[in-house]
Amino acid sequence: MKTFSPSAEEAAAAREWWVVDAAGQTLGRLASEIAKILRGKHKPTFSPHLDAGDFVVVTNCEKILVTGDKLDTVRYYRHSRYPGGLKSRTMREQLDRFPDRVLMAAVKGMMPKTKLGRAQMKKLRIYPGGEHPHEAQQPKVLDL
Numbered sequence: 488m489k490t491f492s493p494s495a496e497e498a499a500a501a502r503e504w505w506v507v508d509a510a511g512q513t514l515g516r517l518a519s520e521i522a523k524i525l526r527g528k529h530k531p532t533f534s535p536h537l538d539a540g541d542f543v544v545v546t547n548c549e550k551i552l553v554t555g556d557k558l559d560t561v562r563y564y565r566h567s568r569y570p571g572g573l574k575s576r577t578m579r580e581q582l583d584r585f586p587d588r589v590l591m592a593a594v595k596g597m598m599p600k601t602k603l604g605r606a607q608m609k610k611l612r613i614y615p616g617g618e619h620p621h622e623a624q625q626p627k628v629l630d631l
Contacts, residue, residue, distance in 0.1 A: 497532075508617075508628075513551075520629075525598065538606050545611070
């Protein structure tokens with residue numbers, strides 16, 4: 488019996504859309520589930536060299552939960568590319584200003600650091616509120 492290996496076209500044709508409500512979810516546990524779906528590890532036809540994952544739409548990301556004192560100890564850094572241009576924010580400040588970037592950074596850290604991982608990250612859509620513009624794709628609700 489031969490091992491089944493899907494082609495890139497077959498993997499792209501089998502993509503689905505999922506919508507996740509992040510309200511009341513813990514950041515790391517939610518990010519790992521999202522990363523699993525983006526990679527396609529939930530499918531029996533998973534192939535580590537193919538982009539066989541699904542699209543994920545996350546709503547209510549400003550209502551995400553964090554345990555411990557991470558709100559004040561975790562820092563997000565960015566650099567302006569000028570000398571002395573390093574700036575940082577705590578997780579609390581980042582959640583107040585850009586709540587989608589906190590979840591995006593958590594999921595990005597769980598994805599492969601290759602071209603394939605960057606392509607899979609493009610299938611993630613994060614919205615701070617409860618509304619999203621992807622109703623035409625008829626996303627299924629993912630209960631975590």
